Amino acid sequence: MIQVKRRKVICDICRRAAAVKICLTCNISYCEYDVRQHYTVEALQRHLLKDVCDNIEGKRCLTYQKSLEFFCRTDQFQICSICVQGNHRGHDIISQRAQHAARQTSGGEKYWDTDLPDTGLPVVPPPGEIKCVSEKPNSAVLSWGCPKGLEGRKSFRVKWSPSENEEVTTDFYKIEIDNLQLGQQYFFSVATEDEDGNLSKWVTASVFTVVPPPRHLTKGHTGATAMSLEWTKGDNMDGIPHQFLVKVKSPGKESFAICTKDCNKTFSDLEPDTEYTISVLTVLNGQCSKEVSITAHTEPSLREVLSKIGLEEQHDSKLTLSTVLEINQNDTAENKLETAKSLPIAFLKRLMMLNTNARSVKCVSCDVDTDKSNAINPLDLITALFLCSDSFLQQHIVLKMALCQFAIPLLVPNSETKELTMMLWSMREIVRTYRPPQQAFLKLNCEERIVNSDSPLVSFVRLGRTGLSKSLTLNKLLCNTEHNLLSNTEQYHDTFYHRNMVCGDIPRRISDGLVEISWYLPCGDRNIDKFTEPMAVANLRGDIRFFDKQFSFLCQTSAAVYIFHNESETNYLKCLEGKDVKANVIFISSGKTFTLKMLMKEPHLKTIDVSQKKKTDAELIKALQESISKMLEKCRNKVSVANQADQARWCGILVDEDGDDCQSAWKNVKKITKHVTNTSEFKDKQLPCQGHIWKRLSQLETECWRMWKAGNQKTEDYHKSLKAKEDELDELKRKQQRFEMTASMISFLQGVVTSEVQSYYFLKWLETELDDLSRHQLSSLQDQYKDLLQKSLQKTEKIAEIDKQISAYSLRLEHFFRECGQLYECASYMPQYSCRRKNMEQLPALYAQMLLDGFPLELVDGDAVSIPMKWITDVLHKLHYIMHSNSKLKIITVIGPENSGKSTLLNTMFGVRFAVSKGTCTRGAFIQLINVNKDMREELGCDCIMIIDTEGLKPHLMVQDDFSHEHDKDVASLAVALSDTTIVTVSRDNSTEKDILEMLLNAFTRLKDVGKKPFCHFVHTNMSDMPIVERKKRSKDMVEQLNEMIRKDAKMKKANITRITDVMKFDPDTCNWCIPPVWHGTPPMAPFSVDYSETVYALKKRLIGDLAKCKERGDLTHFIRRVATLWKAL
Helix, strand or coil: CCCCCCCCCECCCCCCCECCEEECCCCEEECCCHHHHHHHCHHHHCCCEEECCCCCCCCECCCCCCECCEEECCCCEEECHHHHHCCCCCCCEEEHHHHHHHHHCCCCCCCCCCCCCCCCCCCCCCCCCCEEEEEECCEEEEECCCCCCCCCCEEEEEEEECCCCCEEEECCCEEEECCCCCCCEEEEEEEEEECCCCECCCEEEEEECCCCCCEEEEEEEECCCCEEEEEECCCCCCCCCCEEEEEEEECCEEEEEEEECCCEEEECCCCCCCEEEEEEEEEECCEECCCEEEEEECCCCHHHHHHHCCCCHHHCCCECHHHHHCECHHHCCCCCCCCHHHHHHHHHHHHHCCCCCHHHCCCHHHHCCCCCCCCCCHHHHHHHHHHCECHHHHHHHHHHHHHCCCCEEEEEEECCCCEEEECCHHHCCCEEEECCHHHHCCCCCEEEEHHHCCECEEEEEEECCCCCCHHHHHHHHHCEEEECCCCEEEECCCCCCCCCCCCCCCCCCCCCCCEEEEEECCCCCCCCCCCCCCEEEEEEEEEHHHCHHHHHHHHHHCCEEEEEECCCHHHHHHCCCCCCCCCEEEEEEECCCEEEEEEECCCCCEEEECCCCECCHHHHHHHHHHHHHHHHHHCCCCECHHHHHHHHHHCCCEECCCCHHHHHHHHHHHHHHCCCCCHHHHHHHHCHHHCHHHHHHHHHHHHHHHCCCCCCCCHHHHHHHCHHHHHHHHHHHHHHHCCCCCHHHHHHHHHHCCCHHHHHHHHHHHHHHHHHHHHHHHHHHHHHHHHHHHHCCCCHHHHHHHHHHHHHHCCCHHHHHHHHHHHHHHHCCCCCCCHHHHHHCCHHHHHHHHHHCCCCEEEEECCCCECCHHHHHHHHHHHHHHCCCCCCEEEEEEECECCCCHHHHHHHHHCCCCCCCCCCCCCCEEEEEEEECHHHHHHHCCCEEEEEEECCECCHHHCCCHHHHHHHHHHHHHHHHHCCEEEEEEECCCCCCHHHHHHHHHHHHCCHHHCCCCEEEEEEECCCCCCHHHHHHHHHHHHHHHHHHHHHCHHHHHCCCCCHHHCCECCCCCCEEECCCCECCCCCCCCECHHHHHHHHHHHHHHHHHHHHCCCCCCHHHHHHHHHHHHHHC
């Protein structure tokens, strides 16, 4: 049995004799002498006395479980030392002993009993009241008054407890006692000693040594309803058990206080946009230090931020792509941004034009340092736009951000609902091309959809505050080195936004917790590549202590997690306790030097150095590059973004494509794509209406209309020879009408006749899947085609053959729509009561809505060289009806040689989605519509602008046959005849090629009799490395060559055409544009060129200005009639 030694209880009054009684009312123990007043004084007789024994501890504070050492005269009850500094602060408070003494005597000094028994010794007067002159953590200075009536030599004895044996003698009325303990209560007793050594009664006073206050109180993460604080311990407090009292106050709100042993605290459930004063005190032995305070303001709520930037309504009714692409004042002039409400559309407009300065949008007032009221951190702006955009605009934004080489939102936080969403669907459209090291020698590229690409994920996070910019460090780490004749320079680009960029220093309000992702992809040149293997890079915005869900997700999906910090090892290991960490964890300490430490999990959490101390940023980046390279060499933890979705769900993270509409659409798409093994065979069996019968029909109809094989035959004789062909034509039409709808087309129609949202999902899923299926079969063909165009132009037959194979193996969304058009045309010849005809009648309205939603409409079939006129007519009529007859339009067309960047130019200029394929170009002609804002309709004279993208013109020797060559010329001529403004793209390689120039000239002169001259702009590509003088000379030579062709052409001379300005509105000085290269650097790590984007923007403003000068030419119904007339005229 354990023997417990009984503790001697000392009288709280005399501090010398043993206590015999304890008063539960006073909470004070008394010796036999001092307890007498409780038996003689009537007021004290009502107190409850108990014998002193082992199990009596006295009353304790119910709130803080501390001894009741003080008495609140204001509230008339006993309190503890923490209550003194808490809810009773400012009240009339005295110590319990002073309260007891006040009950015994009316004097201000300690009680001196004049009725003590006469011992026969002289009575020595005691000193006056003891006062504490100053208190320090380890010392106290005391003073006392002169004893009354004592003459002669005297001294004073001073003793104190809890140091029982400490006693000193002094001749002065003041003394400093040192070597005391921090925050300890001491009872000092002073007695007068006369020259004979007689002592007076002891006068006692209690003093608390000072408790060191906390230091370095700083505000950490601040949100709309949460706030975090950090501080360090007071001086000399290491190793001393203590805690902290944290008090939170706000005007007009109830204050509250909490205790903690940690040097940080996070408060939640605060009010948004509210000012709080937070005070922190050290609590030691029931004594509180002086408080250290800080004032902090919670951020506005999500709705307040959205209201500030004009997106409050879009939080519920989402922004759409058509709204963003709408032509407005931003497209015609560089308007100054006066308020924060103008920032979202300005950012989106720049992003749609692939301007890599898009994130730097700011209000004019932000240029004044003192005015930040309109400023907003670009990350907040991007987060707000993702929260306020529909799924399809989100996807378009992400695609444009990827082309600009911006970091893309992977996990988007909603500060209002506390939800976190993985943006998997939004990244589905990104396709990247790179060259892994094992294929570099063969010069073979790897083209993959980025979300399906298995690659290691390397994550970068932050613990606490650091002086080093994590995002800036990442940008330097990911930038390649460009080699030229003079020097090696870094291809630096700000992939991740950081504090040194425009408005990057503005505090984030709604984007903390955002996780961004980017990719490093090698180009195959070891002199350029920083890393030889592809990898994904994630960046968490904010402190990991406040975003546990994001941090847990990254720890489980990453191959490595790098943690930037300036904390002690104890603190940064604490953040990993209880975590399921599958990644290698490396800590990067930032201070005067940088150190990399690897986390070891077994047998317990600890770290080991993996690098020597680095003194500069460059040395740190070099160490990071070496660390990551070693990890990539050994890494087996490769996982695609798509496969990370399961882990996200396990972590409680939403996935954007888990909605019912998206999943139902996916299932419908799989019904089609599961049958696709060979794309050419699939088209023959499942899309038969657009096969060889339709192509033969188109050829025969063209021959019958144009008689282009008549030769020297008389017209009547040639017509007789066509009789047999007309019979063949009728038979082909009957065969085509006998085609039944295939299983794949039934599934397709079932997918598009659902709700508008599900139908859009269906088309996007199908577009993505078809692209992936075709890519694997077309990749080698496209590489061969591109290589031949660059190196072996003389091999025209080989080029034509590969071009034919590319056409055969291509399977895109347009082929399904083309099949719909053919089925619709065939059904239109059936009886009105036919079920098949009735089923087909809903298709034009569906496609008209798709056209409004941004899907291109094939105007001219690129394979059959024909226009399905009935289908086109009914679709555009339905579109006219959907637009409430407000469909006045003007037209911009682009023509030019293949691979001269026509589709890329239009996509950049207007943000549209014309197909851009590697190594080949558009086939036929496609149209897209862009609405004009109501405020500009009168100025432009139209409700919408039609954009027509055409097939690239090929030299005669490179086409499959004469029919194809004629087809190229027909499409170009039709496009020019329809247009109000025409863009002619000319690349450096074919600007003087006679065959191409003849085709361009033919396009403008063939339909001269339509009585109009379109504005024309020549856009020269691939000439940026030429001197300006040579560029101007080449442009001038090309115009002169076109004029020379006109002068030598007898037909043109007869038509009174002597120069190109007779068939187009063209100014050689202002209508020649030299477009810079698309990429700024070496792909795939190169961003889109700012110069390209800004030059295209200048061209766009000029084109819209030209449209304003054009006469109105009617609405969609007039356009339909014009197409029919012109196609027949051709």
